[in-house]
Amino acid sequence: MKKWTRRAFIGTGILASGALVIGVAIRPGNRSSKVAGLIAEEGETVMNIWLKISPDNTVTVIIPHAEMGQGVHTTLAMMLADELDADWSKVKFMEAPADKEYANYVVAKGFIAGNKTFPKFLEETIDGVFLTAVKTMNFQITGGSASVRFTGQQGMRIAGAAAKAMLLQAAADTWKVPIEELKAKKSTISHPASNQTATYAELAPAAAKVKAPKQPKLKTRDEFTLMGTSPARLDIPAKVSGQAKFGMDMIVPNMKYATIKAAPVFGAKVKSVDTSIPSDSEGVLKVLNLENAVAVIAQGYWQAKSMLDRLAIKFESTENDGKSQEDIFNGYRLAMDKALEEASLSEHYQSGDAHSALSGAETVVEAEYQLPFLAHATMEPMNCTAWVHDGKCEIWCGSQNPLGVMAAVAELLDISLDQVTVHNQLLGGGFGRRSETDVIRQAVAIAKEVDFPVKLIWSREEDTQHDLYREATISRMKAGLDQSGNPVAYSHQFLFKHHPPEAADLPYAVPNQLIQFTSPSSFVPWGNWRSVDHSVHGFLTESFIDELAFAAKKDPLAFRKSLTQDKPRFQKVLDLIQEKSDWDSPLPANWGRGIAIAQSFGSIVAEVAEVEVNVEGKVKVHRVVCVADPGFAIHPDGFTAQMESGIIYGLAAAMTGEITIENGAVAQSNFHDYQVTRMNEAPKIETHIINSGNPPGGAGEPSTPVIAPAVTNAIFNATGVRIRRLPISKTDLRVSIRQTT
Amino acid sequence: MINLTINGKEYSVEAPAGMPLLWVIREQCELTGTKFGCGIAQCGACTVHVDGKPIRSCITPATSVEGKKITTIEGIAPDENTLHIVQQAWIEEQTPQCGYCQSGQIMSAVALLNENPAPSDEEIEQAMSGNICRCGMYGRIKSAIKRASAALQASTSNPQLR
Numbered sequence: 074m075k076k077w078t079r080r081a082f083i084g085t086g087i088l089a090s091g092a093l094v095i096g097v098a099i100r101p102g103n104r105s106s107k108v109a110g111l112i113a114e115e116g117e118t119v120m121n122i123w124l125k126i127s128p129d130n131t132v133t134v135i136i137p138h139a140e141m142g143q144g145v146h147t148t149l150a151m152m153l154a155d156e157l158d159a160d161w162s163k164v165k166f167m168e169a170p171a172d173k174e175y176a177n178y179v180v181a182k183g184f185i186a187g188n189k190t191f192p193k194f195l196e197e198t199i200d201g202v203f204l205t206a207v208k209t210m211n212f213q214i215t216g217g218s219a220s221v222r223f224t225g226q227q228g229m230r231i232a233g234a235a236a237k238a239m240l241l242q243a244a245a246d247t248w249k250v251p252i253e254e255l256k257a258k259k260s261t262i263s264h265p266a267s268n269q270t271a272t273y274a275e276l277a278p279a280a281a282k283v284k285a286p287k288q289p290k291l292k293t294r295d296e297f298t299l300m301g302t303s304p305a306r307l308d309i310p311a312k313v314s315g316q317a318k319f320g321m322d323m324i325v326p327n328m329k330y331a332t333i334k335a336a337p338v339f340g341a342k343v344k345s346v347d348t349s350i351p352s353d354s355e356g357v358l359k360v361l362n363l364e365n366a367v368a369v370i371a372q373g374y375w376q377a378k379s380m381l382d383r384l385a386i387k388f389e390s391t392e393n394d395g396k397s398q399e400d401i402f403n404g405y406r407l408a409m410d411k412a413l414e415e416a417s418l419s420e421h422y423q424s425g426d427a428h429s430a431l432s433g434a435e436t437v438v439e440a441e442y443q444l445p446f447l448a449h450a451t452m453e454p455m456n457c458t459a460w461v462h463d464g465k466c467e468i469w470c471g472s473q474n475p476l477g478v479m480a481a482v483a484e485l486l487d488i489s490l491d492q493v494t495v496h497n498q499l500l501g502g503g504f505g506r507r508s509e510t511d512v513i514r515q516a517v518a519i520a521k522e523v524d525f526p527v528k529l530i531w532s533r534e535e536d537t538q539h540d541l542y543r544e545a546t547i548s549r550m551k552a553g554l555d556q557s558g559n560p561v562a563y564s565h566q567f568l569f570k571h572h573p574p575e576a577a578d579l580p581y582a583v584p585n586q587l588i589q590f591t592s593p594s595s596f597v598p599w600g601n602w603r604s605v606d607h608s609v610h611g612f613l614t615e616s617f618i619d620e621l622a623f624a625a626k627k628d629p630l631a632f633r634k635s636l637t638q639d640k641p642r643f644q645k646v647l648d649l650i651q652e653k654s655d656w657d658s659p660l661p662a663n664w665g666r667g668i669a670i671a672q673s674f675g676s677i678v679a680e681v682a683e684v685e686v687n688v689e690g691k692v693k694v695h696r697v698v699c700v701a702d703p704g705f706a707i708h709p710d711g712f713t714a715q716m717e718s719g720i721i722y723g724l725a726a727a728m729t730g731e732i733t734i735e736n737g738a739v740a741q742s743n744f745h746d747y748q749v750t751r752m753n754e755a756p757k758i759e760t761h762i763i764n765s766g767n768p769p770g771g772a773g774e775p776s777t778p779v780i781a782p783a784v785t786n787a788i789f790n791a792t793g794v795r796i797r798r799l800p801i802s803k804t805d806l807r808v809s810i811r812q813t814t
Numbered sequence: 815m816i817n818l819t820i821n822g823k824e825y826s827v828e829a830p831a832g833m834p835l836l837w838v839i840r841e842q843c844e845l846t847g848t849k850f851g852c853g854i855a856q857c858g859a860c861t862v863h864v865d866g867k868p869i870r871s872c873i874t875p876a877t878s879v880e881g882k883k884i885t886t887i888e889g890i891a892p893d894e895n896t897l898h899i900v901q902q903a904w905i906e907e908q909t910p911q912c913g914y915c916q917s918g919q920i921m922s923a924v925a926l927l928n929e930n931p932a933p934s935d936e937e938i939e940q941a942m943s944g945n946i947c948r949c950g951m952y953g954r955i956k957s958a959i960k961r962a963s964a965a966l967q968a969s970t971s972n973p974q975l976r
């Protein structure tokens with residue numbers, strides 16, 4: 074994959090080579106030309122998606138998202154190529170450079186406004202507001218399962234359709250024939266009546282002079298030729314040959330290596346460290362006291378790490394030094410009690426009168442749940458290569474947020490954004506971790522002390538102990554059922570609210586609801602963890618609804634169906650999973666089935682887990698059936714792979730995932746004590762997709778929130794033990810095993 | 815000075831005593847296909863072959879493999895224009911997601927099929943459980959190994975796996 078330099082694209086209308094470039098009429102200080110008439114007439118709408126057509130009739134799609142394994146380069150290229158009627162065998166892609174003009178405006182708009190449409194007269198104002206917001210926030214984030222939903226739908230497709238319209242117009246003008254008589258197919262336009270044909274490349278120079286249509290007509294679903302198919306992913310060949318370059322693999326001339334140890338207790342400062350280099354150390358160049366961390370620069374990672382391990386570093390004490398995980402949970406419980414007593418909880422949602430409905434209920438079910446801190450544990454440990462020279466800084470890293478990286482570097486070095494270049498590389502897993510800039514700032518702080526490029530590599534230990542964690546939390550849930558087992562009241566008090574804002578919503582029709590939260594202070598840094606708040610609320614809501622089904626003496630799947638009758642998409646997903654999972658067929662003793670369903674990032678996903686609990690109390694998840702309604706799966710095989718990935722990621726967390734705090738610091742350090750799912754523990758996963766016709770939903774995250782409750786609900790079904798504390802490995806299930814005769 | 819034979823090529827490198835093979839391969843030889851994941855033989859990302867056997871290069875001192883035949887992901891294809899049967903199967907099953915673990919996965923799989931050209935599910939699981947994939951592509955890895963195994967069986971004319 075080739076990278077564009079800043080110079081190569083700015084100010085280009087028609088490239089010197091005669092290539093047609095759509096949306097590249099972007100010049101600093103000339104905003105109206107940036108708009109290129111694509112979305113609005115004038116003013117503030119920017120098209121941040123581009124394509125160019127080369128003289129050899131190759132179409133290159135420029136993609137403003139990082140490839141972290143979701144196949145986004147392929148999927149977004151397909152969306153554009155389909156609208157353009159491009160020849161897929163001659164489509165290439167390149168990742169957009171980190172530049173303000175690529176601020177991911179459509180992503181932010183999608184997040185803030187959802188898929189709402191606005192009255193025509195408001196559009197420009199709203200677009201202007203979003204554009205400003207996005208630029209201030211330096212938004213080029215790959216996350217929130219947003220690429221397809223927002224960039225693809227609102228950017229790529231429009232860019233492709235607009236280009237096709239321009240090419241058709243150019244052909245009509247050249248041949249002097251009615252545009253309606255033209256056909257576009259495989260990067261060629263033909264006029265059957267006069268027997269004329271021309272390739273897109275041939276028409277491109279003329280097309281570039283045509284005014285871009287304001288409202289290019291998008292294809293309807295039955296006209297798709299690429300979307301909905303699964304061509305081989307463009308990024309895969311390099312990933313089987315060892316040629317794919319991740320941030321970790323950057324080699325810059327004259328580069329040296331660094332590694333780092335941050336204060337084990339978050340926020341502590343270095344008290345003392347001997348920064349002199351011992352005479353018997355090999356290849357060590359510098360020991361740096363960075364105030365809250367110590368770094369070593371050396372000829373290689375190994376030399377740096379060996380030196381770091383030798384150092385006797387003393388850290389200042391902090392008020393959190395003695396804190397344990399127990400203290401943290403106790404603190405949360407106290408904070409919850411206090412907030413309840415003082416009635417100081419914030420409202421998430423309220424309807425009817427939950428209090429009186431609860432007191433009038435026939436049965437009341439009540440439970441407290443607890444979830445642990447989770448680390449991301451991306452396969453590629455954190456790293457960043459930085460070179461600070463001549464008032465400039467160059468960065469090589471794999472980031473979900475290259476513009477954020479740029480801004481962080483500029484701020485740290487007090488230089489202008491123009492002086493910062495970010496070369497984004499492949500990401501060896503993101504999961505939210507690589508939307509942060511902590512590692513980049515460290516690398517720059519190190520690199521500015523020397524005049525050569527430095528690659529900072531974190532050890533796995535550092536990666537585990539200095540993550541930004543999915544929070545640990547407790548939650549209190551209460552519900553009332555009437556005589557026939559129908560829920561009449563639902564009350565839920567939870568801690569912390571990040572995003573998306575709707576994560577704690579109850580999808581079920583319960584008349585009286587009170588959902589509240591409070592946010593106690595925490596000294597453990599928080600970060601986006603695959604599916605963010607849904608990773609918490611999926612477990613809470615779907616466990617508790619299962620408890621209610623049991624109390625109501627109803628089948629858990631039928632119970633969910635009866636409470637979602639106003640949601641046709643849920644009904645269809647539940648029907649299909651009932652069939653595909655053989656829900657109603659018997660299982661052997663000590664086997665169980667559990668279901669969970671949730672809507673997140675625009676997709677509805679249900680999962681049924683089939684588990685066995687053996688005599689040693691060991692849980693084996695044999696099979697997971699997944700039914701997803703993402704509206705429309707652009708690349709069904711890629712979507713399926715994302716479902717599989719999210720399930721295994723969530724399963725690892727559910728089974729053994731737990732970061733605990735001891736003496737103020739993270740107790741786990743590597744894969745031996747922060748265990749993740751391996752092949753011998755991985756279930757067989759069967760994914761079924763429903764193309765419901767709704768706007769495309771996310772793929773990278775929505776399968777994660779429901780796997781934990783599907784498994785714990787299955788364990789309940791197998792053993793009668795309700796797991797209210799994750800991870801599952803904390804619960805001794807031996808006693809629960811039924812005697813088989 | 816250490817002398818290593820990697821993918822049939824001789825390398826003479828300066829490396830301090832105890833330096834693991836992984837860092838020599840990645841930093842001195844600039845063969846970055848072999849990955850660092852954990853450094854303690856827990857994840858398999860650094861798997862290479864020494865005399866055809868899979869080893870974890872992150873805990874193997876470079877000095878201990880002098881004079882042996884080392885193979886990395888860059889060296890398993892029969893020639894520049896042909897992929898190894900296992901790599902081909904990986905593409906056909908669209909196995910990699912982020913791809914970071916896949917060099918190690920492929921090296922473990924090649925070693926397994928060299929030993930056992932027709933492994934059962936259990937044998938695959940056993941051989942591959944030392945390789946973590948945080949993208950959770952275990953199902954696809956397993957299918958790809960079976961596909962490669964079938965391809966091996968189907969054609970006896972295939973060049974011998976290394």
Ligand code: FES
Nearest residue numbers: 851852853858872
């Ligand atoms: S890096 Fe060697 S096993 Fe993980």
Ligand code: FES
Nearest residue numbers: 913915947948949
């Ligand atoms: S493909 Fe990402 S870790 Fe395996």
